[in-house]
Amino acid sequence: MSGINEGKAKRATRALEGAGDTIHTHKLRKEFDTLVAVDDLDLKVGHGLLYGMIGPNGSGKTTVIKMLVGLLRPTAGKAFVLGEKVPIKDNVSRIGYMPQEMAIYTDLTVHENLELFSALYSMDRESFKKREQELLKVIDLSDRGDNLVSQLSGGMKHRVSLACTLIHDPEVVFLDEPTVGVDPELRVGFWKYFADLKARGKTVIMTTHYMDEAVRCDVVGMMRLGKLIGEGTPKELMASTATSDLESAFMVMAKKVGT
């Protein structure tokens, strides 16, 4: 297990230095009036990695994601996704985004939700049907396709939301706090999907403020006050701070950079 992780770590480090990163930003900045939400961020995420952005609420994680998927315009700096400057246009179909909120139509059925997003990605009927069956199986809702989303439990809605994000089989998946409000059992299931995505060569960039979860990521970026205060594999981060968990590692890092 640890051998595999070390292999991943090496790949991660290599990818961090590589020029062909799936995502990279240069002095990326976002200000809201007087608040600096993202402060000259330089970020690189290599291909095929599971990258976790951790940090407390208000550290700028969501703002970074929103700029990368084109929902917010950067105040300054640059960001590239799949080599295209944001807001991306040509590569829109190659990314998938799961917002923090459920962001699915509760007055439609599960099937109708999936069908809508497949249509927006101009998928043909055949591949949609195949993909839908596949995804419904993965999210364990194969028999709920014709249920109205409003009739589903919170956890089920979360799973539908994830399925909508993945319907077009994107290469880069942005997940904003995918596990907030998700019960422990479902969370385990989610992490299984994420690992599966990675195994299929997808790049996953996710935000979370559950530090204990982030251990499962290949690379973790620690965000605080709009800046990256530490980055590396969970092992590296813990080793360099002489701590045994990411939460403590974060505290040490935060102390190091000052208030």
Place this chain on the structure above:
Amino acid sequence: MRIDRVLAVARKNLRSLKHDRRTIGFLVLMPLLMITIFGYTFGGDVKNIEVYIVNLDQAPANQSISAAIIADLETRDTLDIVRIYGPSDAGVDPVGIGRDKVKDANIWATIIFNETFTQDATRLAGDSSGQSALVRMMVDGTNPNIVQAISNDVLTAIRTALGSRAFVAPIAISTDLVYGKDARFIDFFAPGVMGLAAMMVTFMLSIISFIHERSTSTLDRLLTTPVTEGEIVAGYALAFGLVGLIQSTVIILAAVALFDIQIVGNPLTVLLIVFVFGAGIQGLGFLLSSMAKNEFQAVQFIPLILFPSILLSGVFWPIEAVPAVLRPISNFIPLTYAVEGMRSVMIRGWGIGDIWLQIGVLVVFACVMLLLSAYSLRKRR
């Protein structure tokens, strides 16, 4: 029940209002707006109905009964006499001109006194034959309120003119309806209700569904897919335009089945108007919804837009009953054009070529609204 807890709940509600300035403004301004518009419009009589008068009466001016009637009509502002043709204008066929003007709906009526009007009235006074001198009127019968108001005013003028004379002459009005020969109030009403229903439904659906789209972040998700802002707006317009269409079809069918309303023109033209109008109103709802910060602010736009539209667009009473101060507003209300267009088709039997103004205004309105909506979506990023 404990009063302190009641107060705590009440305070919570008032406090959340306090944080929303626009809502406070709305709470004060909305009733002001309503009382102003309601007060003015409900109190208003039908005024300034544009008419032509053709007075061919050859009696000398000091004896002419027609001249006295016209003079009396001029003292009130029920009729706005746009033009008076005298006996010397006989060569230009004023009756023909008057009829054409009514047919084109440039004016509501042409009132005609023939050459022997005063002579007939004088001759028939005291005559027991039961014959009368005739005031002929060619009236656009599209709007029963207008027909009624014109007749009443002319009758009043006849009474006043005769009252100053020593004899009582038998004078009658002969009305020739150019349009809406059998029009009843329901015929006038049906197009108005259709327009209003289309407006209420598309506007509310659009405002509510878009605010929902925003608050649940489905809009964010949409905007990260290849779908463009224009496509989203067009999709909304198409959907709600169709809803308006279905609704109007139901209203037309029900009105025909239950009230036997007359549809002289092509019902498809009516539906075309509804669709364009619905798409535009949808755009307006979308746009206003994007200006609102929350559901409550969005909902405030509903009465703000609906009330003036209902009261000033000629749905329930003619535009001529809207006081002159407010009438310019009527010209800026899309529903005015939708209703006028639909009435022209359903009662006058006009085709698209005759209502190009109304269709044109609605098309421009829809385009502007949809473009602005798409722009407001783009600006959100």
